[in-house]
Amino acid sequence: MDFLNDLNPQQRKVVTTTEGPVLVLAGAGSGKTRSIIYRTAYLLNTARVNPNNILIVTFTNKAAQELKKRLHRSFHIATYSLWVGTFHSICMRILREEYEHLPFTKDFSIFDDLDQKATFKMIYKKLEIDSKNFPLRKITTIISNQKNSLVSPQDFFKFNEENFFTKTTYKIYLEYQKFLLKNNALDFDDLLMYTAIMFHDNNSIRKKYADRFKYVMIDEYQDTNYAQFKLINLIAMDHQNLCVVGDDDQAIYSWRGANISNILNFEKDYKNVYTVKMEQNYRSPKSILSAANCLIKNNSERYAKELWTDIRSAERPKLLKLDDEHQEAKFAAEMIAQLHSRGTSLNNCLILYRTNAQSRVFENAFYQAKLTYQIVGGVNFYQRKEIKDIVAYLRFLINPNDEVSFSRIINFPPRKIGKVTLKKIENYTHKNQLTLFDALQHDIPSLNKKTSQRVKDFGKLLFKWQRSAYKVEITSLIKEIIDDLELISLYDSSNDPKDIARSENLKEFVTASKEFTDNFEQETDTPMITSFLQSISLQTDMDNLDEEIESVKLMTMHNAKGLEFDHVFIAGLEDGLLPHSRSFDNEHQLEEERRLLYVAITRARKTVHLTYTRMRPVFGSKSLSIPSRFLMEIDDDLIDTENNRYYDLMAPRPQKKKKNRSVVTENQKFFRIGQIVSHSKFGNGVILNVDGKGKAAKLSVSFSGGQLKKIIGTYVTRGNE
DNA sequence: AGATGCCGGATTTTT
DNA sequence: TCCGGCATCT
Numbered sequence: 001m002d003f004l005n006d007l008n009p010q011q012r013k014v015v016t017t018t019e020g021p022v023l024v025l026a027g028a029g030s031g032k033t034r035s036i037i038y039r040t041a042y043l044l045n046t047a048r049v050n051p052n053n054i055l056i057v058t059f060t061n062k063a064a065q066e067l068k069k070r071l072h073r074s075f076h077i078a079t080y081s082l083w084v085g086t087f088h089s090i091c092m093r094i095l096r097e098e099y100e101h102l103p104f105t106k107d108f109s110i111f112d113d114l115d116q117k118a119t120f121k122m123i124y125k126k127l128e129i130d131s132k133n134f135p136l137r138k139i140t141t142i143i144s145n146q147k148n149s150l151v152s153p154q155d156f157f158k159f160n161e162e163n164f165f166t167k168t169t170y171k172i173y174l175e176y177q178k179f180l181l182k183n184n185a186l187d188f189d190d191l192l193m194y195t196a197i198m199f200h201d202n203n204s205i206r207k208k209y210a211d212r213f214k215y216v217m218i219d220e221y222q223d224t225n226y227a228q229f230k231l232i233n234l235i236a237m238d239h240q241n242l243c244v245v246g247d248d249d250q251a252i253y254s255w256r257g258a259n260i261s262n263i264l265n266f267e268k269d270y271k272n273v274y275t276v277k278m279e280q281n282y283r284s285p286k287s288i289l290s291a292a293n294c295l296i297k298n299n300s301e302r303y304a305k306e307l308w309t310d311i312r313s314a315e316r317p318k319l320l321k322l323d324d325e326h327q328e329a330k331f332a333a334e335m336i337a338q339l340h341s342r343g344t345s346l347n348n349c350l351i352l353y354r355t356n357a358q359s360r361v362f363e364n365a366f367y368q369a370k371l372t373y374q375i376v377g378g379v380n381f382y383q384r385k386e387i388k389d390i391v392a393y394l395r396f397l398i399n400p401n402d403e404v405s406f407s408r409i410i411n412f413p414p415r416k417i418g419k420v421t422l423k424k425i426e427n428y429t430h431k432n433q434l435t436l437f438d439a440l441q442h443d444i445p446s447l448n449k450k451t452s453q454r455v456k457d458f459g460k461l462l463f464k465w466q467r468s469a470y471k472v473e474i475t476s477l478i479k480e481i482i483d484d485l486e487l488i489s490l491y492d493s494s495n496d497p498k499d500i501a502r503s504e505n506l507k508e509f510v511t512a513s514k515e516f517t518d519n520f521e522q523e524t525d526t527p528m529i530t531s532f533l534q535s536i537s538l539q540t541d542m543d544n545l546d547e548e549i550e551s552v553k554l555m556t557m558h559n560a561k562g563l564e565f566d567h568v569f570i571a572g573l574e575d576g577l578l579p580h581s582r583s584f585d586n587e588h589q590l591e592e593e594r595r596l597l598y599v600a601i602t603r604a605r606k607t608v609h610l611t612y613t614r615m616r617p618v619f620g621s622k623s624l625s626i627p628s629r630f631l632m633e634i635d636d637d638l639i640d641t642e643n644n645r646y647y648d649l650m651a652p653r654p655q656k657k658k659k660n661r662s663v664v665t666e667n668q669k670f671f672r673i674g675q676i677v678s679h680s681k682f683g684n685g686v687i688l689n690v691d692g693k694g695k696a697a698k699l700s701v702s703f704s705g706g707q708l709k710k711i712i713g714t715y716v717t718r719g720n721e
Numbered sequence: 722a723g724a725t726g727c728c729g730g731a732t733t734t735t736t
Numbered sequence: 737t738c739c740g741g742c743a744t745c746t
Contacts (some may be wrong), residue, residue: 060736088736113735137731188736255734355733377735411722418722538736558734580733596734619732619737 003075007031007038010278014243015039018047018215021236021270022243023263027307028292028602029283029564032245036217037067039243040082041075043215051077055213055235056084059220061543063562064089083213087228089538091191095198096526096534098205102194107398107530109185110537114383115404116140116187122403123175134168143173147189148225148257150196153177184401192227199234210238220561221246221266225257233269240270248302250599252558254592260301281307281602283564285314288608291638292601298633299591307602316640317601317608319631324615324622325358325572329365331611332569336552337369339567346372348566351554352600354578358571359554366552376541376555386491386502387509393481395533397462397469400437413485415458421451437462474529475514482506512536557600568604570597573612573628597630610639677716 004012014024014035026032040056043049058064064086068079083090092110099106111119120136123129146153153174180186186194199206216236218224221244224232236242244266251260267273281289289309296302322328336349351362356378366373381387389412392405399405403426410425411417424446429439440459443452461484468477482488491503516532542559553565557578572578578597583589601608616625631639678684 086736191736252734253736256736357732380735414723416722420722540736556734577733582733592734617737621737 003038003041007035008278008280010276010280011035011038013274014245014276014278015042017243017274017276018043018049019241021240021266021273023266023273023275024243024245024278025263025275025303025305026245026247026278027281027305028247028250028599029281030278030307031282032219032247032278033063033067033562035278036219036245037070037074039217040067040071041077044077045075049215051079051081052212053214054082055090055216056082057087057090057216057218057232058084059086059223059562060540061086061089061538062540062545063219065543086538087224087231088188088191089535091195091231092534092538094195094209095186095191098198101198101202101205103181104184104186106526107184108534109183109395109399109402109405110191110534111180111185111187111404112383112537113140114388115185118404118407119176119179119183120172123172123179127171127175129168129172134165134172139169139172142169143176144189145257146173147193148227150193150200150227150230152193152197182401183403184399185404189227192225192231196227196231196234199231206234207238210235214239214241216242218242218244219246220250222248222251222260222263223253223256223258224262225259226262227257229259229262229269242270249296249299249305249595250561252561252592252596252599254588264303277305279305279307281309282311284309284602284604285311285606287314287316287638288601288604291317291608291634292598294634294638295594295601295630296598299594301588301591315607316638317610317634318640319573319610320612321627322611322613324613325361325617326365328571328611328613329361330368332362332571332609333365333369333371335569335609336371336567340371344566346550346552348605349552350560350563350565350568350603351552351571352557352560352568352603353554353571354557354580354596355572356556358577362554362571366554372549372551373554374545374549374551376545376553376559378541380539380541381505381508381544382536382539384502384505386487386505390478390481390487390506390509391533391536393465394469394478394529396437397466398527398530398533400435403436406436410458413487413490415454417451417454417458421447421455425455437466469529470527474517474532475510477529478510478513482510557596560603561599564603564605566604566606567609568600568607569609569611570600571611572616573597573610573631574616575626575628576618577616578628578630594630594633597628677718679716 004015007015008031011031011034014022015038018039024032024035026035036056040054043054044051056064056067058067064084067084068082071077071079071082083093085093095102095108096106099108109115117136117140120140124131124134153170153176180190199209213235216232218232223246232242244263246263248260248263251258251263254260262269267275284292286309289307293306320331322331332351336346339349340346351373353359353362359375359378363373363375382391389408392402392408396402396405396409407422410422425436425439425444428434428442428444428446429436432439432442434442437459440455440462444455447455465477465481465484468480472480487506488503491499491506494500494502513532516535517528520528520531545553557570575581579590579593583593610631612627612631613625615622617623
């Protein structure tokens with residue numbers, strides 16, 4: 001119990017209040033992660049809870065690993081039987097365990113957004129839909145939102161929707177889900193949706209997990225969506241031992257379906273909630289925190305709170321104006337070079353920007369300055385063409401119905417099998433009720449002799465690998481495939497500059513597979529290759545950071561959540577970038593952009609540099625930049641603009657608006673997604689979307705009578721949940 | 722089947 | 737500016 005002395009009174013309360021619902025409103029740098037770790041240790045060592053009975057949900061795989069590492073190091077806790085992971089990885093494990101009750105096998109493929117895109121293209125072709133009228137991006141977003149609200153296509157088809165666009169969208173949705181199942185595949189959202197719906201529909205399975213996970217902790221609760229809320233609710237509703245930790249000021253994922261009202265309504269969703277506010281910041285000096293506080297006060301959708309700190313005497317955030325984006329990058333590189341020459345590790349330096357596209361100039365500048373850097377995000381390692389290709393081979397061997405992978409590999413490397421042949425193979429497969437894999441072993445009548453031979457040769461090759469797949473180690477299999485296809489020499493002999501790095505990446509992939517094999521903890525009777533494929537689908541770039549290399553880190557502000565660095569450089573503080581132009585006309589989105597900057601600033605332990613440019617290329621042509629409106633919201637005396645040759649104020653400071661800075665009122669959180677409401681004419685219905693706040697919010701409601709309506713909140717009443 | 726070239730459109734953030 | 741999609745040619 002001695003370890004409780006390491007904690008402040010609030011943290012101690014969080015740690016020792018093990019029974020019943022606990023809400024922890026934890027500001028940036030207030031020791032949130034620490035509290036979760038200590039709470040887990042307390043549950044295990046003091047309260048003698050069996051590790052099997054604990055579920056911890058983190059926001060990234062990396063955070064999960066870190067947590068395990070620290071539990072092990074500081075408390076000598078064996079983390080083997082502890083369930084720690086992201087929502088997605090935890091759902092993946094559950095679905096694999098319960099596949100008998102589900103419409104797919106445990107070998108299911110996980111489709112990333114590239115696979116998803118390929119799928120939609122096939123569907124568009126089949127349904128003869130013009131992507132001009134139904135832009136892919138828009139449609140995938142809508143469908144993703146439906147899944148995150150647990151609305152299945154069948155639910156929608158019950159409604160007699162008149163609107164052509166909506167009707168077509170649901171047709172696509174339905175077809176998409178059918179296609180995925182036919183391919184034994186799930187997308188990211190499906191992982192959550194199938195699990196939540198399974199718990200909802202099958203009480204004995206729900207009970208099994210509710211009994212298993214007697215103690216549940218969720219980190220970053222402000223960024224959970226409805227499916228995640230429901231999922232956790234179904235697990236915790238019986239025992240109520242649920243501890244959620246989050247900060248409404250750091251909610252930055254609403255575009256992904258995250259619903260801030262999950263955290264704001266926690267005290268209503270659960271009974272007798274014990275609430276702890278942690279407002280002492282242990283990370284940043286007062287000079288930095290004051291600026292952050294001043295900024296975030298401009299948001300109206302928040303719990304009123306103010307972070308404070310004992311850490312004093314440091315510099316205020318510096319604001320600098322550079323001529324263009326090259327100068328901006330060069331400036332950061334020079335500053336970091338200077339710090340580095342005085343003994344600062346590059347590991348303590350962070351570059352943050354709003355969009356991935358901004359990273360390129362920084363790469364350049366750091367390369368010039370001979371400073372080692374690592375980029376997080378952008379094109380994920382596993383999304384690169386050469387890696388997707390080899391993964392597609394592996395996937396197809398395991399999952400012989402995976403059309404997306406099949407169409408990827410059938411003619412790569414080129415073996416003179418084109419799309420006509422592909423279509424014929426698919427038809428033959430369909431007609432004879434075969435898997436694609438088996439069809440390749442046949443003589444397909446509609447093919448001419450030459451083509452048929454090529455197809456059969458390919459089939460033989462796949463057959464050979466499939467036998468290896470169940471016999472040899474993953475790494476050997478991968479090597480075998482790469483050798484047989486002569487991929488390395490293919491890329492090395494290429495004239496295309498893009499191919500230069502490809503053979504290197506392939507080698508790295510081999511190494512990664514080896515690492516996986518070495519660290520693999522056999523959890524079920526699932527073949528290792530299945531686990532490998534599924535786990536790499538959920539890997540992010542953050543997980544692939546090489547910790548051994550001392551380097552400056554470059555990433556988007558979204559990726560920076562939960563991290564801390566001594567020196568933080570925040571670039572591109574310009575209207576259009578931050579706040580992003582796409583958020584200009586929407587107050588909610590503007591507030592989210594503001595939170596993004598708040599998150600960025602509060603990463604810093606020692607210094608913050610805010611930069612913007614005089615001029616920046618937009619759509620290819622240079623145009624004058626406008627300094628971010630957020631800069632004007634921070635009081636003059638909190639920002640250092642003096643003794644600074646770069647600074648000159650170019651835009652007139654807009655008048656600050658008077659803002660409602662009070663606590664979120666009942667009115668503001670009146671409706672939320674999933675709530676049941678009733679209407680005098682349409683009867684009962686469930687809310688699918690809320691636009692605006694308060695009683696007068698615009699609601700999208702699906703009524704039990706079948707209508708899907710947009711309605712002003714004042715015309716409905718809330719029913720029981 | 723594959724290479725070439727033109728046009729139009731899009732540009733946020735990620736598991 | 738760059739990328740992807742489409743048409744056309746070989």
